[in-house]
Amino acid sequence: MVEAVRLHQATSLQRARVRLGAAAAATRRGASRFRRELRAFRRTRPFWGGLWLALAGIEIVYWTQNPIALVVGGGWGRSAGYVIGGGLVLLGVAAWFTPLYRALFGILGFLLGLGAFVGANLGGFLLGSVLAILGGSMVWGWGEKQPRRPRRGRRAAGS
Template sequence: MGALQALRSARTWFRAFRRTRPFWGGLWCVAAGAWIVRSMFFTFVLAVSGGWSYSAGYILGGALVLFGLVAWFAPHYRALVGVLAVLLGLAAFVAANLGGYLLGSVLAILGGSMVWAWGEKAPRRSRGGRRRAATVATPGAS
């Protein structure tokens, strides 16, 4: 019984984590960065000594992975991170093997857009209860 209870609590924790952060956008950014880094077939020594054209994929892909993690663990930076992820996806298209053969750039643009557009979800209804009423200020009302 202890394992089932631990599994339930882990699932509840992950659900709460996912609902309070731009989870899917961050996941797409991490996947885009990993794909762009994977598409660079240079050795690390050549990438470090070869200049921008050899190291661009590692730098841009690593930054996309970092931005995906920032979106998960510091969601109050979501607007900045989302815009920067889209810009890095566009830069990777030019600088890093067509952005990981186009897939990395598309994932970065999709993930960055999802991170930028994310908004917190409304509170869930409790069993048998009602949702808390949201107070909306109307323009011109005092």
């Protein structure tokens, strides 16, 4: 009787392992597919420049919302932080989905980064401005990768 219970438990365990193994394999396949699609997306878009622009905008808005003790100026500076930060996030996302206008988005992101230094708490205490300038430059300078030519085979000796 005890052996029959152990055998039943063992088969239940084996069935559970098989089910978990199948689920893990499906998860790995899904993750692998997601990584392939993300890689393809990154290679056909100014991904990193857009990411830096969006992070710069988030950082500038974050420092705009902080208590008065940390804020350098109030009034227009607070509104400018929201306008410039939101604009940077918008430019970063727009660069991802419309890479045709990358030059315009890159230059506008660069200029908003410079404007954030003056208008929005030193550009999020310098970090936001630096990220915006970096991201704008990367978006503006991005070029779609050209497919590589296949390598020619080595020539045989003496030909």
